Amino acid sequence: MMHLSSFFTVVVIALVFSFKSAAVDTNLSFVQCLCTYSHNSSSISKVVYTKTNSSYSSILHISIQNLRFASNKTPKPLVIITPQEVFHIQAVIICSQRHGLQVRIRSGGHDFEGLSYVAKVPYVVIDLINFREIEINVKNSTAWVQSGATVGELYYKISEKSKTLGFPAGAFPTVGVGGQFGGGGYGFLLRKYGLAADNVIDAHIIDVEGRLLDREGMGEDLFWAIRGGGGASFGVILAWKIKLVPVPPTVTVLRASRTLEQNATKLVHRWQLVGSKLDEDTGLGILLHRINSSNNGEPTIEALFQATYLGGVDQFIDLMQEKFPELGLKREECAEMSWIESVLFFVGFQRRELLLNRSQTITDSFKAKSDFVRTPIPEVALEGLWQLFYEDGAQGATMIVFPFGGIMDNISESEIPFPHRSGNLYLVQYSVHWLEEGDEVVQKHISWIRRLYSYMEPFVSNSPRAAYANYRDLDIGVNNKGFTSYNQATVWGFKYFKNNFKRLAHVKTKVDPSNFFRNEQSIPSLLPQGHK
Numbered sequence: 001m002m003h004l005s006s007f008f009t010v011v012v013i014a015l016v017f018s019f020k021s022a023a024v025d026t027n028l029s030f031v032q033c034l035c036t037y038s039h040n041s042s043s044i045s046k047v048v049y050t051k052t053n054s055s056y057s058s059i060l061h062i063s064i065q066n067l068r069f070a071s072n073k074t075p076k077p078l079v080i081i082t083p084q085e086v087f088h089i090q091a092v093i094i095c096s097q098r099h100g101l102q103v104r105i106r107s108g109g110h111d112f113e114g115l116s117y118v119a120k121v122p123y124v125v126i127d128l129i130n131f132r133e134i135e136i137n138v139k140n141s142t143a144w145v146q147s148g149a150t151v152g153e154l155y156y157k158i159s160e161k162s163k164t165l166g167f168p169a170g171a172f173p174t175v176g177v178g179g180q181f182g183g184g185g186y187g188f189l190l191r192k193y194g195l196a197a198d199n200v201i202d203a204h205i206i207d208v209e210g211r212l213l214d215r216e217g218m219g220e221d222l223f224w225a226i227r228g229g230g231g232a233s234f235g236v237i238l239a240w241k242i243k244l245v246p247v248p249p250t251v252t253v254l255r256a257s258r259t260l261e262q263n264a265t266k267l268v269h270r271w272q273l274v275g276s277k278l279d280e281d282t283g284l285g286i287l288l289h290r291i292n293s294s295n296n297g298e299p300t301i302e303a304l305f306q307a308t309y310l311g312g313v314d315q316f317i318d319l320m321q322e323k324f325p326e327l328g329l330k331r332e333e334c335a336e337m338s339w340i341e342s343v344l345f346f347v348g349f350q351r352r353e354l355l356l357n358r359s360q361t362i363t364d365s366f367k368a369k370s371d372f373v374r375t376p377i378p379e380v381a382l383e384g385l386w387q388l389f390y391e392d393g394a395q396g397a398t399m400i401v402f403p404f405g406g407i408m409d410n411i412s413e414s415e416i417p418f419p420h421r422s423g424n425l426y427l428v429q430y431s432v433h434w435l436e437e438g439d440e441v442v443q444k445h446i447s448w449i450r451r452l453y454s455y456m457e458p459f460v461s462n463s464p465r466a467a468y469a470n471y472r473d474l475d476i477g478v479n480n481k482g483f484t485s486y487n488q489a490t491v492w493g494f495k496y497f498k499n500n501f502k503r504l505a506h507v508k509t510k511v512d513p514s515n516f517f518r519n520e521q522s523i524p525s526l527l528p529q530g531h532k
């Protein structure tokens with residue numbers, strides 16, 4: 001699979017098309033363009049969904065993860081294309097430019113702000129649902145995985161072939177490989193093996209001219225940029241070649257609940273000093289949220305400690321006794337299992353096959369934000385934080401903290417665009433989820449999480465206050481609809497990418513000078529006329 005075939009060269013590469021900005025054309029003529037520029041128009045017409053198609057809505061909603069962007073008021077694409085062939089994508093890229101339409105690229109649809117399927121200008125969606133082949137090469141510990149696959153599908157395919165190989169991507173199985181690898185991607189194996197993007201060794205991308213390029217063809221600058229800089233600024237990433245990583249036949253999982261009455265505040269405080277220093281074979285994260293106490297029904301805060309350890313339970317308990325005795329870990333809070341079972345364990349799946357079910361996910365409305373913490377937050381500040389979780393707007397709120405350290409300290413900040421390495425104790429994800437509809441409810445939760453974010457300001461990284469690109473947050477700054485200067489974009493760009501932002505902008509200027517691939521947080525072109 002994934003050999004660069006030559007047929008497309010004949011089809012589209014030869015096309016030299018003008019970049020003259022065309023007025024937005026009718027839907028029909030865009031679709032006609034697709035057919036004209038595909039050598040097999042009968043084949044492309046089968047993957048084109050216009051608004052009048054009865055399947056349009058179900059295709060659009062197939063992977064919308066955040067219901068905040070699924071209402072009647074949300075802008076909708078003129079056309080959705082679910083390509084089955086490379087030339088389908090090439091045709092969309094060319095015809096969208098001709099017809100002045102923006103393109104949004106969707107793999108798993110988990111973007112926190114819905115950027116893969118929502119735009120405020122006329123646009124089309126390329127949904128990669130049909131590009132999800134996975135080829136595992138056990139002998140060489142590598143795999144080719146197409147962007148439309150989910151990380152759950154990837155884990156499943158690895159486990160079919162080997163019990164001692166894994167991959168350090170996210171814990172949540174329905175997330176798309178396309179978005180996640182492009183923005184970094186981390187899970188329980190982070191401290192030993194780094195990010196998903198750290199383990200990418202080749203990729204296939206279709207660029208603004210419709211060329212299909214592998215690592216050699218795209219060059220090291222672009223290959224650097226798409227491993228953490230977000231694919232959507234540069235082209236359509238079709239597939240990734242990844243390095244699989246060794247895991248032992250038996251791993252240990254930990255899940256331990258501690259409420260405020262069980263000294264959660266002290267434990268969280270202590271964890272801040274311990275988490276990033278533990279053996280790299282473990283990643284001990286904490287999920288924090290409000291619950292009703294089991295004794296008296298009064299609200300309290302639960303700290304749910306969760307870890308995977310790449311080794312047996314005895315070793316793990318010894319390790320925790322030595323490094324974090326305050327937790328008072330009990331053996332029954334741990335369990336031994338295979339690595340793939342540990343993946344299932346944390347999402348509560350009973351069967352491995354559920355990893356293949358792309359709708360196996362709770363969809364609700366949510367807003368999330370992120371931070372990096374570099375010095376421990378004082379206990380008294382944690383107590384103030386808990387107070388915020390008792391507010392009305394915090395219903396459905398969680399805060400997840402995950403330790404860095406380990407191999408993250410060994411990788412330079414400029415190795416790939418993801419810059420958050422040495423010196424970070426942990427990453428924080430704040431989120432608030434709700435099911436009700438209506439502006440008032442939305443405002444209540446969103447203003448709550450914004451207040452939480454300002455409360456945290458003194459305790460987290462600053463200059464810049466760093467954020468994780470995969471936890472997209474439009475509150476930290478957006479591009480203009482038209483031209484956006486590099487300086488303006490640094491407002492959000494430095495938070496995600498620090499000093500790598502400049503190099504990202506240089507790569508962008510080289511590969512997509514006219515800024516065709518753009519969105520509210522795409523890397524700007526440095527050319528002054530860089531927008532169409």
Ligand SMILES: Cc1cc2nc3c(=O)[nH]c(=O)nc-3n(C[C@H](O)[C@H](O)[C@H](O)COP(=O)(O)OP(=O)(O)OC[C@H]3O[C@@H](n4cnc5c(N)ncnc54)[C@H](O)[C@@H]3O)c2cc1C
Nearest residue numbers: 107108109110111116170171176178179185186231232237
């Ligand atoms: C429930 C949930 C759990 C999560 N868990 C984790 C976790 O454990 N670890 C972690 O690191 N992150 C996690 N995330 C964040 C997740 O990694 C990002 O939201 C990621 O970008 C989603 O990828 P996607 O393909 O599903 O999303 P999409 O919405 O399809 O895409 C996200 C962005 O990438 C672009 N993009 C997608 N595919 C391509 C492509 N093929 N070529 C070019 N650009 C593309 C889109 O245009 C969009 O800008 C989680 C998110 C959710 C909603």
Ligand SMILES: *[C@@H]1O[C@H](CO)[C@@H](O)[C@H](O)[C@H]1NC(C)=O
Nearest residue numbers: 024025026027051052078122
């Ligand atoms: C495309 O078609 C839809 C529905 O048929 C219509 O509402 C919309 O205005 C059309 N857009 C353009 C740009 O023609």
Ligand SMILES: *[C@@H]1O[C@H](CO)[C@@H](O)[C@H](O)[C@H]1NC(C)=O
Nearest residue numbers: 039040041042043044046084
């Ligand atoms: C065109 O596509 C159709 C449907 O995918 C297929 O049946 C047909 O063989 C293709 N024709 C050519 C010339 O490739």
Ligand SMILES: *[C@@H]1O[C@H](CO)[C@@H](O)[C@H](O)[C@H]1NC(C)=O
Nearest residue numbers: 045046047048049053054055
């Ligand atoms: C909707 O679009 C799909 C894909 O192009 C096509 O196969 C189907 O026939 C269309 N359905 C209708 C009712 O137009």
Ligand SMILES: *[C@@H]1O[C@H](CO)[C@@H](O)[C@H](O)[C@H]1NC(C)=O
Nearest residue numbers: 136137138139140141142143
């Ligand atoms: C493994 O990699 C080597 C060296 O890159 C290559 O020659 C060989 O064909 C690969 N083996 C398989 C099974 O792909």
Ligand SMILES: *[C@@H]1O[C@H](CO)[C@@H](O)[C@H](O)[C@H]1NC(C)=O
Nearest residue numbers: 261262263264266326327328
């Ligand atoms: C909480 O900590 C105190 C001392 O700091 C200790 O005496 C007490 O046993 C702890 N409570 C629990 C439930 O662990």
Ligand SMILES: *[C@@H]1O[C@H](CO)[C@@H](O)[C@H](O)[C@H]1NC(C)=O
Nearest residue numbers: 290291292293297298299300
């Ligand atoms: C907790 O208690 C409150 C008030 O009694 C109730 O409204 C809420 O549903 C309870 N939450 C849970 C998760 O049980």
Ligand SMILES: *[C@@H]1O[C@H](CO)[C@@H](O)[C@H](O)[C@H]1NC(C)=O
Nearest residue numbers: 353354356357358359360361
């Ligand atoms: C996938 O999961 C959803 C939600 O749990 C369920 O409704 C559906 O039947 C499942 N599909 C398959 C094929 O198992």
Ligand SMILES: *[C@@H]1O[C@H](CO)[C@@H](O)[C@H](O)[C@H]1NC(C)=O
Nearest residue numbers: 191192193280406407408410
């Ligand atoms: C990080 O580098 C140190 C020193 O070279 C080494 O001992 C350690 O094993 C490395 N950590 C990881 C997780 O690779």
